[in-house]
Amino acid sequence: MNKKIAGLVLASALAGASGATFAETFTLHSPELEGGKFGNANLLSEPYGFGCKGGNISPSFTWSGVPAGTKSFVLTIYDRNAPTGVGWMHWVVANIPATAKGLPGGIDAQGKNLPAGALQPRTDFGVPGYGGPCPPEGSTHDFEITLTAVKVDALPMVTAEATPAFVGFFTKANSLGEAKLTIKQGR
Template sequence: MSTFTMTSNSITEGQHHEKRFSFNSFGNDGDNISPQLAWENAPQGTKSFAVTCFDPDAPTDCGFWHWQVINIPASTQELAEGASSHLAAGLEMRNDYGFNGYGGACPPEGHGVHRYVFTVWALPCEKLEVPDDASCALVSFMLNGTALAKSTITAHYQR
């Protein structure tokens, strides 16, 4: 049996990602481009995917959600670089910056290295049953409770 895996031409496990994937605000001048992500070997019974990006090192009590895309059709095997600005399928949820879509890395200057955990989730449902305005915490709760499998790439960034 093959393992469900995610790969990327844009980011590398354990490595700093390029500034172009970082946010363009709060004193940071990145391009806010979402990275290319691809996956293969989804488990049997997968009916949709979700993709998330989470910073567990943010100076909050609950981390920081940079991206949540749910209801990606099972026929999809990749999100192209910059897909967040023109997503063809799936529903982008409100991130912790307060808008729907990808919000790149923007750790406080001098705060050290932050980890950005990109995860693809294989789901047994075509549509994750959450309100369109669901919080990141609720979406995360539902993903963790229903996923058949997940795969991650953790990139780093600091200012």
């Protein structure tokens, strides 16, 4: 290839690249978790009987770089190290509207502060609503917080009585992408 043609090819490539639009990365953030740990306010409360004395208050979350075509979101908090053989689902929030840019802290089991249309199916505690972390004494667990962008306004057949596995099936079947945070929490 002669220098003239090589120069034209390079100039054409640079011109195309300069006009290109790059997609923003889908990210999840929580100001309460900036130190890489849940605060005492977010830990499980004493009435659950696992030995923690936290406030059991859900942290707030914000997100950006949402995939094109997103119609709703699903947020989960999962402890993959729970001594159950299958992990432990601490929180499930489904059908979060695509217009939402985050979730406020302090969403209770009755849905206070939950965006309109969103719902909290059951967790592994057997009830809807946030259940904070409480790893066994002397252990450190990895808590995976996942925000999934989905291509439907509402997950089919998912109600407040749905199990985490049922929600997970329809979430994965309709996923457009995920943003994750992993928190290492010990006690």
